[in-house]
Amino acid sequence: MTLMQTEATAAALAAPATEQAQKFVLTLSCAEQAGIVQAVTTFLFERGFNIDEHQQFDDSLRQTLHLRTAFSGSPDLTPETLAAEFAPVADRFGMKFSFHDQTQQRVLVMVSKFGHCLNDLIFRWRGGTLGGELVAVVSNHETHRAMAEAAGLPFIYLPVTPETKADAEAKLLDLVDEYQADLVVLARYMQVLSDDLCRALEGRAINIHHSFLPGFKGARPYHQAYDRGVKLVGATAHYVTADLDEGPIIEQEVIRVDHTYGPAQLSTVGQDAEALALSRAVRWHCQHRVLLDDTSTVVFR
Numbered sequence: 001m002t003l004m005q006t007e008a009t010a011a012a013l014a015a016p017a018t019e020q021a022q023k024f025v026l027t028l029s030c031a032e033q034a035g036i037v038q039a040v041t042t043f044l045f046e047r048g049f050n051i052d053e054h055q056q057f058d059d060s061l062r063q064t065l066h067l068r069t070a071f072s073g074s075p076d077l078t079p080e081t082l083a084a085e086f087a088p089v090a091d092r093f094g095m096k097f098s099f100h101d102q103t104q105q106r107v108l109v110m111v112s113k114f115g116h117c118l119n120d121l122i123f124r125w126r127g128g129t130l131g132g133e134l135v136a137v138v139s140n141h142e143t144h145r146a147m148a149e150a151a152g153l154p155f156i157y158l159p160v161t162p163e164t165k166a167d168a169e170a171k172l173l174d175l176v177d178e179y180q181a182d183l184v185v186l187a188r189y190m191q192v193l194s195d196d197l198c199r200a201l202e203g204r205a206i207n208i209h210h211s212f213l214p215g216f217k218g219a220r221p222y223h224q225a226y227d228r229g230v231k232l233v234g235a236t237a238h239y240v241t242a243d244l245d246e247g248p249i250i251e252q253e254v255i256r257v258d259h260t261y262g263p264a265q266l267s268t269v270g271q272d273a274e275a276l277a278l279s280r281a282v283r284w285h286c287q288h289r290v291l292l293d294d295t296s297t298v299v300f301r
Helices: 003-014 036-046 079-093 116-127 145-150 165-178 195-200 221-227 263-286
Strands: 022-031 050-059 064-073 096-101 105-111 132-139 155-157 183-186 205-209 232-239 249-256 290-293 296-299
Touching: 022 036, 022 079, 022 290, 036 050, 036 064, 036 079, 064 290, 079 096, 105 116, 105 165, 105 263, 116 132, 116 145, 116 263, 132 165, 132 263, 145 155, 165 195, 183 263, 205 263, 221 263, 232 263, 249 263, 249 296, 263 290
Parallel strands: 105 132, 105 183, 132 155, 183 205
Antiparallel strands: 022 064, 022 096, 050 064, 205 232, 232 249, 290 296
16 A cells, blocks of 8 residues: 555545434425425425425315425434424415424334234334334233233233223323323223323324224124125224224225134234234334324325
8 A cells, every 4th residue: 555545544534424314204284285395395405405205195175285205414403493494384385294303203002912913013113114113011911011021121011990990091191201102002902092091192092993994893803704704804003082993094904805714714814904004004103104184194105
């Protein structure tokens, strides 16, 4: 190596590393009108951002526009700073909007005796494909303590009876605050949440239901399905609302079956559908791909 090469190498090593670009996501909804996309792209261009992904949906029936733009650039800016600077643009178009950085959403999972959805969420989380960070498991049964603790997750046993329901729900909200959970996932948690708790968790609680909604409500759903001779088994992931199993739908999964499937086989197939629908809903929510639109959703997959 020559002296010139040695000096050049030393200078390169001594030079400060290039700052890594920060990744952000902007989501917004507003009434359809001209100039929205131009206003968004101009705002990002003026701050030196690069657009990595852009999706929008113009709802001609409701005359609304929904938009998700992922972009990257200066690590010196924060979602709060961007929101403050974007406020005049939002006011001009009447936008409902939010900015997010690449910080992973913190997810608290609730489960009862069925563990297939919890197991699937843990598997995807440990494999890095869930899109969020599991932080704790809460259950009204001790059944899945070993599963949670084997994954390194705190397991909180929170029994519920008619007499203790209010105290248990207050404790749950304390746990949401304690673990700084952004999202609560009901992974076959078989307790009906009170209207007050549903309102407290509005837009940040996802449930999985063992059918297309509405249908086969109550106990022994796969026995009901067998008795009716179903040809499709489905599952629905939706946001939790005070209207039982009527919240905005995020994802549905279907698997075709036939007359040879008994209740046990239908249950096995149904569990597959539940795990798939729930994991997709959790991932899309954590990646800020789900926009609430009154009683429905817009999902930018």
